[in-house]
Amino acid sequence: MKLERLISLVYMLLNNEILSASELADKYNVSQRTIYRDIETICAAGIPVVSYQGVNGGYGIMEEYKMDRSLLGSYDVDSLVTVLQSMSTVFQDERAAETIRRLKTIQSGQQASPLSLDIGGRNVYRKSLQLLRDSISELRVVRFQYISLKNERLERTVEPVQLLYRNDSWYLYGYCRNRQDYREFKLSRMEELKSIGQHFADRHQPQAERDEWSDYRSQESKAITVVIHFSATSLARALDRLHQAEKDYHEDGSLTVRFQSDERSLTSWLPHLILGFGEDAEVIEPPALRSHIAQRLQQMLGKYQ
Structure with missing residues (x-):
């Protein structure tokens, strides 16, 4: 009491x-x-x-x-509390929890916030995120095994600069001592992560924000138009994965999407995405992508014959 x-x-x-x-x-x-x-x-x-x-x-x-109430409106306070609550859950941050307690003292009402946020702090990443954030704050070098896009298992020693959360995934941005250049590393492909006890000088700048879809337009290679038809049974999943594409809805509930890509994507991430839809997706254009998908399917069938 x-x-x-x-x-x-x-x-x-x-x-x-x-x-x-x-x-x-x-x-x-x-x-x-x-x-x-x-x-x-x-x-x-x-x-x-x-x-x-x-x-x-x-x-x-x-x-x-105290914090002056006039500095923040009720919407600002509710939004800040929601973001900090998600952050404190991911990182188990007592400082964020204390800030939340202070912000709640200037909330104008007791009604539930209209905003809820989960920034992807699944238990499998929590320890790694905490270690990386501490290493960034304390300027400590980290080392880990990394699976590259070429499926090579490589050891990387990195001066960590920034944690990024983008497209439902966590990334580490930092200076790779092996490549002697700045790189992004996806947390889902990092293993045996540890701090090696070395410190580095604070000479790094955070990564500038960028629009990933605009990367295609900025490349020197010619943009390629991709057109894919999805059946009505996969409408929701298609919108989740390709929500920024141009959309054409049909009377039977199916969907055709159109977007610009580059030549490399035709043999890297796009085939994986399309094959994940099974018979519910059909490539209309370009012919090279149709041929690549057909070749992949023949190789898959060969494994079961």
Whole structure:
């Protein structure tokens, strides 16, 4: 009961300029002497409570410890709390949890937030994310085994710069000592991750934001138009994977998508995506991609004959 009263008392002080001991005693139905002891306990916990003398005196929390309500609207506060709650879950960050507690003191209402966010902190990545974030903060070198796009298992020693969350996946951006250049590494392909106890100088800049779809337009190679038809039974999955493509819906519920790609994609990620839809996807253009898919299917059939 005392703990609940102390927590409530802190919030009362945060949300009011000055409260007298008699007001607080009446609210919590205790004696003023009990309020004095509670104030001492709160101060001992590190919260700066100030005592004001005079007729209108009482107790308040130091202004520097509070956040001005006028700086943030209710929508801003709700959004920040939602993002920080997801971050504190992923990284088990007590500092984020403390910030959440402070932000909640300036929320205007008690209604549920209209925003919910899960930034992909699955348990399988949690330890790796925590190790990488600590290594970035402390400028510590990390080492891991990495599976490249060529399916090679390579050892990489990296000066970590930034954690990125993009397209439902976590990435590490850093300076690779093996390649002596900046690289991105997908966490799902990293194994045996560890800090090797070495420090590096803070000379790295975070990666600039970029639009991945615009990468195709910026390449020197000629853009290739890809057209794929999806049956009605795979409409939702097609929209999930190719939501930025041009769409043409048909009366039978099926969908045709059109987008620009590059030549390399025709033999790398696109065939994997299309084959994942089975008989529900058909490549219309370009002919080279149709031929590549047909060749892949023949090779797959050969394994079962």
